[in-house]
């Protein structure tokens with residue numbers, strides 16, 4: 583088992599690095615948006631190209647493994663997490679950043695067995711930072727160990743979050759209600775890198791105390807959530823319950839006391855789960 587996980591880690595790092603090269607090259611000449619002009623959840627050809635590259639390369643080495651990838655799911659593949667070894671891939675986390683050349687873009691690769699993340703790799707490719715974690719083995723950035731912040735006072739904290747891509751007025755109201763509550767606690771600041779994977783790596787690195795969001799997907803958070811746990815932090819639901827990878831809700835923090843102060847301030851809502859989709863009139 584340990585050997586398999588080491589092989590998975592090595593392969594994930596190698597393929598994330600290769601993917602990062604493709605993203606960096608595309609930054610100067612291939613950022614055209616494929617989505618219709620009014621859409622805010624953007625997709626580019628580079629997202630699709632990079633996901634293909636990652637999946638092909640993993641399939642050659644691990645033919646029995648399953649995949650959940652952002653672009654494959656968009657193309658109709660199921661997004662069901664089973665007990666089988668599964669690679670959970672976001673080829674470009676921060677596609678909107680990529681399109682605008684806003685400099686935080688990550689390749690996120692999580693690997694689960696029995697529905698639990700065992701390996702997490704987040705490559706913040708414009709910063710050239712390779713974040714890695716193995717369950718029980720610590721979290722690292724470019725080989726240096728990571729540790730969450732030791733701040734216990736939420737008033738001395740920076741909290742990361744995102745506005746997401748849902749423009750439903752009720753959802754937008756909830757987002758602003760949470761923000762107003764948290765800002766007026768008060769806290770030192772609120773930030774957002776534009777990518778869940780990078781926000782989670784910022785928690786793991788001790789640069790922000792917490793990150794919360796509702797509406798992102800499993801491929802945005804699978805790898806990063808292990809980084810936070812392995813750097814000594816915690817991951818839970820935004821209502822303080824157990825974390826659920828497929829729920830599209832996350833609160834990751836340096837410690838329980840900061841997390842629970844945030845739970846009191848967050849106005850929760852429930853996006854449709856990642857593993858419940860209506861296709862041709864049928865739920866699966």
Ligand SMILES: O=P(O)(O)O[C@H]1[C@H](O)[C@@H](O)[C@H](O)[C@@H](O)[C@@H]1O
Nearest residue numbers: 674675676677744746747777778
């Ligand atoms: O779509 P990508 O860029 O893979 O993922 C991002 C979502 O689009 C955005 O809505 C969300 O706020 C962000 O956290 C996520 O990483």
Ligand SMILES: [Mg+2]
Nearest residue numbers: 672675676802
């Ligand atoms: Mg993403």
